[in-house]
Amino acid sequence: MTALRWLDPPAGPAIELLDQTRLPAIEAVVMCTDVPQLVDAISRLVVRGAPLLGVAGAFGVALAAMRGDDVEAAAAAIAGARPTAVNLGWGAAQALAAFRAAARRADPVPGHNLGAQAALEAAWSIAAADAAASAAMAEHGLSLVPAGARILTHCNTGGLVSAGAGTAFGVILAAHRAGRLVKLWVDETRPLLQGARLTAWEARRAGIPHALLTDGAAASLMAAGEVDLVVTGADRIAADGSVANKVGTYNLAVLARHHNVPFVVVAPVSTVDLDTPDGASITVEHRAAGEVTSLAGQPVAPPGTPVYNPAFDVTPPALLTAIVTEQGVMQPVTAGNLRDLGVANGAVAAPQATFYVER
C-alpha cells in the first residue's frame, strides 16, 4: 500500500501513514502507535479516500486490541474521527465484530490475544478485498484502452485512496504497464486541486508520462485531437446509471461527447446505489466558500464573495461509454444492466457507498 503500512512487532504494533497533507512538497510519514494518534491523523486528512479509510479504521481497531486498550471505545473514537466518512466507521465495525467473535471463545493459549489476531485478520482481509477489486477493475478497464492512448483524468483515484492501485488510476497504471499509454493528462481539479497535488505526484512516482492542465483547458486539448479517452472514478452511481463524482466530471463528459471521445467511469460495485433511483434524487453537498475564495491561506477573491461550490456533479448515463467494475465492463450503461449487477452483488461485504466527499 502506498499510503498506509501496518507494522508488526517489534517495530510495531503501529500504523505508518504517508502524510497527504504535506504532498506534493514533502514526502513524510506519520507514525501512529496508539488510537488517539490515528484519530488525530484521520481528522487532519493525513489519510483520506473512502476505501483507504475503511482499511485504516479496521487496522486502528486491531492496534487497540494489540495494545490491550478498550477496543469498543477505540472503535467508537475512530468512527467519530470523520463522522461523514462512512467507510471509516464500517471498517472499524468489521474489525470490532471479528474481535468480539474471537473474544467470546475461550483463549486456548494464555498470553495469546486471539481477539487482536482476529481484528488484524479482518483488517488485512478488507485491504486484500480492496486491492483485489482494484486489480479486477484495472484488468477489465484495460480492454477499453487503445494502443498509444492519451488519457485524461480528473481528481485523485489511485493508491493514495486505496489499498490497491485504485479505480480510474488503476486502469491508467495498467495501461502504462501494458505499454499502451502515451500520455496522461491530469485535470488540476479545482477547488481542492487533488489532480495537481496528488494525481500528478502519483503519476510521477509511477513514471507515467503526464502533464497537468487547468480544468478549463481540457476542451482545447480535445479539440486539438490530443485525448483518446477520459477515465474517472465515481462517488455514487444511481439506479438509472447517473454518476455522481467530483465537480468537473460532468463538464468533461459533455466535452467528450462533443469531441467523440469515449468517457469511462471506473468504480467498485459497492458504489452502485439502487436505492437512489436517478441523478435528480442525489443530494448535492455545497461546500464552504473559502475553498474557492482562498488558496493556501491567500485570498484570491474579495472577502465575502458569494460562491457556488458544489462538491460534485451528476453525469447522466447517456454520456457514459461504459462503467467498469470489478465484475466487468458494463456497456451500454442501462438501468437493467445496473440492476443485474446489483443482484449479482447481493452478498457484497462493502457498505453501499454512501456519499463520500473527497477532501
Next chain:
Amino acid sequence: MTALRWLDPPAGPAIELLDQTRLPAIEAVVMCTDVPQLVDAISRLVVRGAPLLGVAGAFGVALAAMRGDDVEAAAAAIAGARPTAVNLGWGAAQALAAFRAAARRADPVPGHNLGAQAALEAAWSIAAADAAASAAMAEHGLSLVPAGARILTHCNTGGLVSAGAGTAFGVILAAHRAGRLVKLWVDETRPLLQGARLTAWEARRAGIPHALLTDGAAASLMAAGEVDLVVTGADRIAADGSVANKVGTYNLAVLARHHNVPFVVVAPVSTVDLDTPDGASITVEHRAAGEVTSLAGQPVAPPGTPVYNPAFDVTPPALLTAIVTEQGVMQPVTAGNLRDLGVANGAVAAPQATFYVER
C-alpha cells in the same frame, strides 16, 4: 475611468493608476508624475488590458510633453514597457504624432506648450473613443439579454481594462442598470484567476448580485437551468468568425450548446482580423508552467511537473449565437457578415487587434 485618472496641474500633471496587482485585497493607487514611474507601473501590471494600455500609453506621452521631457525617448520607453502589448505602443505613437504635428507649427503663445496640449488631446480622444465603443456595445448587447437573466461570464472585461464599461462586462452592467440581471455567475478563470480577483471585485463595486464558481462547475450550473446567457469578450476574431479568447471560453461554448444556452461574444470591430483566415491559423501562445503549478507563491503541484498551459482557446463560429460590436449585433456569425463589418470599418483608428494576451 475606474483604473486610470489624468490629473491636471496643480495636482498634476500626473497619471493616477488603480494598483491592480493588489486587488482584490487592497484598493490602492500608484501616482506617476514622470515617465519612468509609468513605465515601471506598466511593466509590473499595475495597469493592464489592451484598450486601457492604449489610453495609458497616450497619456504617458502627454505627461512627458507637459514636463518638457524628451518626448521621442519617452514614447519609445513607454512602448518598450511591455513590447507584446500592441495597443500600448499604438497609443503612445498616436500621442507622439499629435505632438510632432503641433510642434512643427510655430508656437504663437510663448510659454504655452502647444505640442503637449495636442498630445493630451490625442490621449483624451483615444479614451473617449474607447468609452464610446463600450457604450455602443453595451446598448447593442442589451438587446440580447432577456428579463430576469442569469448571465455567466469568463475572465475580466470591464472598467479595469477599458476607459469605458468594457466589452462583455459593459453589456452585463447595462443589463443590471436596466433591471434585467438577476444574477451574474463569475468563472474564476484559472490559471490567473482574473474572474475571482477582478471581475468579482468589479461586480461587487457595481452592486451586481453575483457568485463565483470554479471553471469546472459551470456545467452543473447549466444542467440545473441556472444560466440563461453566456457573455464573454474576445482577444481576436478570425475572418471565418472563430474567436480566440482566454482559455476556458471554448469550454463554455461547448457547454452552452449542449444546454441550449445562447453564447454571445462582445468585442470592438478592431478585434476582427481579416488577415487571419480561420481558427486553425491562430497561433496559440503557451505560457509558463508556474502559472499552474504554483499559486500566490505556494506550490500546488510537484516541482517540475510538466504543464499544458495555453493562454487562450478558439471557439468556432458554429457555437456562437452572436457577436456584438460597437456597430451592432452580428447574428448569425458568418464570414460574409464579418467581411462587411471589415469594409464598413475601413477607416477605423484603432490597431488591428493583434493578439493581446491578458495577464
